[in-house]
Amino acid sequence: MNNKLKYFIYSQNSINTYKSCPTKFKYKYIDKINWKYDDIESREYYDSLKVGSEFHLLCERYFSNIPLGLNEYTNPKFKVWIDKIKNMFPMNKKNNKIYLPEYEVRFNLDGNIITAKYDLIIIDENSIEVWDWKTENVKLEYIKVKDRIQTVVYMFLAKEAVCKIFNLNIDYNNIKMKYYQPQYDDIPIEIIYNERQHELNKSNIIRYIDMINNTNYEKNDNYKYELIKNDKHCSFCEFNKLCNRQDVVYSMLEEDIYEC
Ligand code: SF4
Incomplete structure (x- = not known):
């Protein structure tokens, strides 16, 4: 294992960064270069991401049942969007779901x-729903997500950690992921699950972790994978x-907004 990654915590963001370009992963997670806010244009870009995160905050408060x-300063579109959320998830209705x-x-x-x-996990008697809010101005498609x-x-x-924490034995087929874009329509994109997909996901995650761990970041080590630059990704x-x-x-920047 690469010593610099000894205590590294993998996430969809870091894996995705490696997948886009291993050199980008090195800059972000090994050299820890923060390229944000270096000029006016980038400041505007990152400020727009902050606006998106405010909608996440409203959703968090709604599902936490707090005001x-x-x-009058709230962006009017957020009022419309949060009303859609309220309609989809009427919290005053008595049910046994855990939000x-x-x-x-x-x-x-x-x-x-x-x-x-x-963004949101909903646990019902025999099912888990994973919800993800997307506020970017590009309509998502099933095939891409x-x-x-x-x-x-x-x-x-959701299967390995959430089920374990809550001591649940939920079937793969009863786990769903939903991407929801409140500015486009009321129907989320739904991804279904099964055991075969779970095994495939596991092997994909292991494969990426192995590549991340065994890349020759310093160019003087003896690791399995050479550090490459993905030129196709540079404009993003x-x-x-x-x-x-x-x-x-x-x-055109392809930055995942809500890092974890
Ligand atoms: S500019 Fe291109 S080569 Fe450099 S880190 Fe980004 S994607 Fe990789």
Whole structure:
């Protein structure tokens, strides 16, 4: 194991970063270079992400059953969106469901710690729903989200970690993940699960962890995988200036908003 990754906690974000470009992973997680807020344009970009996180905060308050704190300064679109959430999840209706907003779990997978921070987990008598709010201005499609690293990690940990914490024996087929974009429509994208997919997800996570752990980041070590640059990803990457001396196009940046 790479010593620099001895205490590393894997997440969908870090795995996804490696998948996009191993050099980007090195900059972010090994060299710990923070490229954010270095100029006006990037500040605007990251401020827009902050706006998205405010909607997550409203949802967290709603499912925690505490006042939302809406006032005259609240972005009007959030009032519309949170009304949609209220309609979908009427909390005053008596039911036995457990709602866990902004719920974080960790799981030890063969000696490696992997974490997920869910926007919302709903536990019912014999089922688990994983909800993820998406506020970016690009409409998601089933085909693009079904095999996302986020889907892989979140569903895997729902079965392995959430079931264990709550001492539940929930069948794979009763675990679902739903991506919801309140600005587009009322129907979430639903990903279903089964045992075969679970095993596939497990082997994919193990494969990525192995690659991350055994990459030759310093170019003088003797590791299995060479450190490569994924040129195809450069236009979407905040390190474009550093690697290629090219301006970063923030409107095209593929940054996962809600890091965990
Ligand atoms: S700019 Fe390109 S090569 Fe450099 S870290 Fe980003 S994706 Fe990788």
